[in-house]
Structure formats: C-alpha cells, structure tokens
Amino acid sequence: MRDAVPAGRATTSVPLLTDHYEYTMVSAALADGTAERPCVFEVFARRLPNGRRYGVVAGIGRLVERLAGFRFAEEDVDFLRGNGVVDADTAEWLRRYRFSGDIDCYAEGDLFFPGSPILTVSGSFAECVLLETVILSILNHDCAIAAGAARMVTAARGRPIIEMGSRRTHEDAAVAAARAAYLAGFASTSNLAAGRAYGIPTGGTSAHAFTLLHSDEPAAFASQVAMLGTDTTLLVDTYDISQGIRNAIAVAGPGLRAIRIDSGDLDVMAQQSRELLNSLGATDTAIVVSGDLDEYAIAALAAAPVDVYGAGTAVVTGSGAPTANLVYKLVEVAGRPVVKRSEHKRTVGGRKTAVRRHKPTGTVVEEVVVSQGRPESMPGDRELQRPLVRGGEIVADLPSLTESRDLLRQGLIAIPWEGLKLSPGDPTVPVVMLP
C-alpha cells in the first residue's frame, strides 16, 4: 500500500487531547487576572459503576508518560489560534507552557472507593485546568478495565487468564487495556504492542483460519508443531472437537502442552476433552477455554477441568462498565474550599488527605478522608497518597507493573470478604469524610 500522510497521527499531540473549553477558560482567566490563582483539583468517583464493591487505581504510569509530552508544538498553537480557540496572549502563554505544580496520587494497584481522593493536582488555575481531560481519559479508561479484570482474576481462583480482546476495542485503547488487565493479575496478553511497550508476556498460537487454510486439520497441526514444537496450544474446535483432540495428540504426542476450545458449552466440552486426553495418555496436556468469558462465565467454570482462560470482549470493555465515573473537580482556590452548590450534601471542598484504617488482623475497617487537615493517627493506618510530581518534576519512583500487581493482590486480601462477591452491592469499605 502506498504511503500517505496519516492524518490521525495528529492525535498524538497531547495538548490537543483536551476539551475546547479548557482553552476558553484559560484565555478568559489570563485576561481577567485569575489565571495565576493557586488551585487544587481532585480526581474522585462519586459512585462505583454497576454495584461494584471496589475500584482499582490504574493508569498512573501512562499518565506520567502523557504529561511529559504535554508541551505545545508550534503547529498546536497555530491550530488553536487559527481556529479562534485562544487569543494572541494565550497563544504566547501556551508556547511557554510547562506544568510547574504538584501532583499526589494513590499508587497503581491500590483500591479506591467513592470519595477517595485518587489524584490531587495543585498549581495555578491555568496550568491545572488544561490537564483535566487527558487525566480523566487515562484514569477513567484504565481504572474501568482494571476493575473488571480484577473480578475475573478473583473468579478464576488462581487459574491463569490470557487477555485477548484487542480486536474488540480501539486499537490504541487495546494496548492500555492489556496493561490494565496485566496489572489486575492477568497472566499475559495477545497484544504485541503492549508486550513491547510494557514488557508484558505475550502469547498466541493459531486461529481457525490457520486450520481452514490447510488441506485438513492434521496438516495444520503438523505445521504448527513443526514451527513451535509440542510446547504449544492446538486449537481443536474448527471441525469436530473429539476428532480434533485425537488429531492433536496423534500429531504432537501426549507431551502436547495444551489444547484450546473456543466454542460450544465450555463446561461440558472441558469435561469430555479432559477424559479423552487422559484416555490418550495426554494427562498433562492443559485445556485452554475462550469465547465471551466474563467473571460470571469464569466463575461458572470453577468445577470444570479448565487450566487456562482466555478473555476478550468483557475485559477490554470493563465487563459492563467501560468507564470509571471519575471526575476532576476544583476543590480549593487560594486556600479557600470551594464546592458547587448542588453537591453540598455529597461533596466536601478543600484538599483532602486520606488514610485506610485496619483492624489488628489486617482487615480494612474504613477509609478516613479529611479536608484541609490530617486524619488522627491510629495504629494500622496506611497513608494512601504519595507525591508524584513536585514543581513540575516527577519525584516518585513509580512501581513496576509487578509491584502494582502485588499491591492489588494484598489489597484484595485485606478488604472484608464480601468485597470479593461478584453480585452487585455497596462499596466494601466506607469512606468517612471529615470536613
């Protein structure tokens, strides 16, 4: 195919991943002298979607990457000025734009609940307001994926899950989804870009097309084994599953690593396949199942002789909750708490500080959030916020994805047991908001 100027590449200009009104506000604030007022914005959820019992913080690492690229190229400014989005003074200000404020946040992999101050941005109004959309886009997407994925990991009870949903979501969102699913405890991904960008293990063997391409199923299996050896997974449901399994073991021998079933009643199929594999001497050949698996379908297979799950659509779409309901709200101006009137009953102004309180057994009791102060220190408290950016410079050593996986696993052990139920319910940890 011939080369073309990929117009969509313009989307990688980070400052334009932003809503028009942020620039309008900056223009007006620069003109009226309020642009430099010190402000505090907070990211939090008013509620969890669909009766979820916890949220999972994800996307902080991606956010750091994006913020580092939040600089205006000359063509960005020209676009904004040429289209009347900003005036000349604002254009000049944007050319010099550097975020010089502070950011604090919960760690990736930590849990959150309604009201948890997940991320706090402080600095001048103009510097902070421009970050609203890109911060929310990243966190709303990644937290949504991680929360659904974490429920699947719980449902899988230690069996590994492969993320294979790239084809069901936007091509770039797919990469972030693979990252969030891995953070939540998935074993690997099919997405190669995620493998390269984040070091996530990738895997994959063959599709039905590969079998259909060949003259018959044994020919396809022989070709795959010739290339990949017997430490591979043969897809056995293109024609008849039982015959597929016989063909697989005939070609690869009983040392075959795994078969995959992608259709049919997976519970029945897994049982029959296990018996057949055993009868063929392939007692160590694993069974991988896939096909529209979400946390409920995975839970329903708990008693089936399944070794590995593949999850696609459900994980990349947040399993019914594709966005995390996070908002970015101005809570403080020049040290004074502010709040929209309609939210007086639910929302407290002012910069918040949060700790999670635990019983001596280690079980979480509550999250205590204090506005413009600090929670009284108690034994078993864990501080939830940590400095990410100071004076525009990243100061945190970000946790690795492996460390975030561990944090989430520990977090899910520490919540009350009801928190791991798949059914809709209240948030498992109350957030006590002290004004």
Place this chain on the structure above:
Amino acid sequence: MRDAVPAGRATTSVPLLTDHYEYTMVSAALADGTAERPCVFEVFARRLPNGRRYGVVAGIGRLVERLAGFRFAEEDVDFLRGNGVVDADTAEWLRRYRFSGDIDCYAEGDLFFPGSPILTVSGSFAECVLLETVILSILNHDCAIAAGAARMVTAARGRPIIEMGSRRTHEDAAVAAARAAYLAGFASTSNLAAGRAYGIPTGGTSAHAFTLLHSDEPAAFASQVAMLGTDTTLLVDTYDISQGIRNAIAVAGPGLRAIRIDSGDLDVMAQQSRELLNSLGATDTAIVVSGDLDEYAIAALAAAPVDVYGAGTAVVTGSGAPTANLVYKLVEVAGRPVVKRSEHKRTVGGRKTAVRRHKPTGTVVEEVVVSQGRPESMPGDRELQRPLVRGGEIVADLPSLTESRDLLRQGLIAIPWEGLKLSPGDPTVPVVMLP
C-alpha cells in the same frame, strides 16, 4: 515537567497493534508453503448488540490511514525476532512486507445488518491474516460509537447534539469517537484533536471550575463575556439556576446566545429556565442541557424547551454496546469456500456480493448476499461494496465525513419505520444469504 521517553509512543507502530498469533501463523505458513495461498477474509457481524435494529459502518477512513502505516521498522522486526515471536525467515519476510492484495467495503455511513459483508480482504494468506486485529479494532470501535450516536440523533429530532465525552474514554479512542459521532450526525465535538485531525467543528465555553475560581458568579460571567462576547454559552447551575440565569442576562444582556444546565431534572429545569429567560426578554437565548444523556434521556426531553443537547459518557461508550461484534473470517482458500464446522448453519463460505433491494417507493425490502456469484439484478438495487484497495494501492476516493453523514441520513430514511424505534427488536432489514 521534565522530558521523558514516552514508552507508550511505541503503540503507534501499526504492525504491533496485532495479536501474537497472527505472526505465529505467518511463520508456520511460510515454512510449510501455504503462506501464498490466495485467500478471502470477510468482516461481518453475526448479530447486532442489545437488540439494535441496524448497524452503521464507520472507521473506513481511519482504517486507510492505519493500513498506510502498516510497515515494519527495523525495531519492530527486532522485537518480534528477539522475543521469539517469529523465526529468521519470517523476520526477513516482514522487512519486505507490503500489503499487495485487494480490499472492498461498504461506504462509511452506510447501514449494515447481521451477515452484511462489510469489508472483504483478498490476497495471500500471510498478507491478509496480519491485518485482522487492526481492522477489527478500528471497525468494532468506530461502528459501535456511530450506531449509538445515530440513535441519539434520531431521538433528538433535529436538535443539535454536541459530543463531549472525551474524558470518559481512552484518550486516543476519544478522537475516533468524536469522528464517529460526527459521522452519525452530531453537530460538533469538544475534542480539539478531532477538530484538527478531521476538520470537525469544536466548541466549548466554561466549566463549573471557572465560576468557582472567581469571587462570585457575575464576575465569572463578566470575564467570559469580555473574552468571548455575548455569542457564548453561560453555565448557570454552579449555585442556584434561577439566580444564575438572572446573573447571566444581567451581565450579557438579552442577546446572550445560550445558557447551559448540567444537573438536576433537566425537563423541569428547561421549562422553568425558558419561562425565566422569556420574562427577562431573552426570548432568543437558547438552552443547552447536558448530564448523562443517552438516546432515552434525549427522547424523554422531546417536549421540553431544549435547543441543544450535550452528550458524553453514553456516546463514547456506544450507549450500552461498546463494541460492534464484528469478526474477520477466512471464507475462501484458492477459490474454495471454507467454513468452521460449528458455524455451518449460520455461516456461508465463499466471497460474498451484496445488494440492497428497494421498493419503488425507495423503502428497503431486504439485503441479498450471494456467495461466489452475483445477485440477480432487479430495479431499485443498490450495490453495497466498492473497491477500496487494488494491488495494495488505494483506488477509492473516500467520501468526506459530510458525504458519509448524508449517506447515513438517507439510509435511515429508506429503512422501514420500525428501524428507528429505540426499543430492542430484530434487525429492520433481513439479509437473505444465497449459497
């Protein structure tokens, strides 16, 4: 913020926006001699999500951009080879990779139904199979957004809708979502990157934060009007809506273009606001409403004095159906139809040709799809597929987004009236599959 190497940028390497197994299959097929077999792959939906009555083709223009970038940089090949995804021969083949086959597709903005052969890729197995994931990612995302957005446009009955959902979805998906919503008939977007990349009108004025930043609401309004004039929209629900409207008209005069209400019972609020505006002489001041609007909420406001809707979460998440269920299936090898056995009853092998059949009145009767042949020609037939790529070269003059908007509008006029109902139902046009 200091510069950093944005690792996530690696995601713009198009050939890695791909599932691992596509490369595994190419390796094995190159080794066994089947890689060059001429194949036909088709993209279609087995069903529409959630009882939707039609699908909307969207993403073809984006697909063309991405396919033009489907070339292997040396570091892409090094990654694939270094991680054992491909062998040395395959790595060499990838270095020379150019898609040299053909692609036919439905036009962007056209409708589709279960079984419609939306996109047909033909060429060697190895060349075609590598495109599976990126094609499906783009079409599954963009078609899902367009389908939900089209229902909102129908529900809005001619009133304009502004797309403002960027913050609720992945930051790059947001740009594609704005494009798909505009294609579906939205009036504008808040997303500046979409404005630059696709020429979509952008708009936006101010958020609650802007009002909270100022000493009081009149000061915020005065600042906004000083910058943008009275041809702007003032957000009046930060404190008390009635007082907000009085403040707005006091500051801007009765020539103010619009007020926006983002909370509360929008039906009641719109009615009260209209009466108040009229009593203040602001009879031409429009009312913009926003806040968790989907097609049902928009329809419920049909009798309210609303002039413009703002839609966010629902549009960027496909309003309950965030993916379009499209699959990419091998249907022909060396002229021979192929089909997975479990799908014999539902799926027909072979390359399909599709026409949409109309009554003399112009109403669609059915879509006729013929495998390995052409439908009998009838008066009122419209051919649905057109050449997009021939021998790897783009041969189509792609329709502009404006032309695609027109095509969709005409298409929705031509379907049976039940097709525009918001309730769940069967696809409004039957697809008659002739083997």
